[in-house]
Amino acid sequence: MSDLTVSTHEERGVIVVDLAGKIALGETSQQLHSELRSMVEAGNKNILINLANVKTIDSSGLGTLVAGYTTVERAGGQLKLTSLSDKASELMTITKLYTVFEVFDDEPAAVNSFTKAGEAAG
DSSP, rough: SSSSEEEEEEEETTEEEEEEEEOOTTTHHHHHHHHHHHHHHOOOOEEEEEEEEEEEHHHHHHHHHHHHHHHHTTTEEEEEEEOOOOHHHHHHHHGGGGTTSSSSSSSHHHHHHHHHHHHHHH
């Protein structure tokens, strides 16, 4: 039984990935990465990961987010994060991953950022 629940919904062309539970070494990290890969293979370019209900994230979990980011970028897309817990924010600061990810406080602001990027490119 996995400790990570992944559900998705679409918001104005952005796939919002709602995570709940923990992203840690082992099964949950692999599960998340394969989900992200599947989304990219299905042609989804704009992916927003909502971490509001993630209770635990370790360095392996962060590694998975970075790997997912790379996968999406290579496909010409964007992966952004929203609603980080205090612990996740702290880890992002320590590891300097704020320089990699665009991080938003809430989903509407994050979704809007994709729309603007898409309009600028188009």
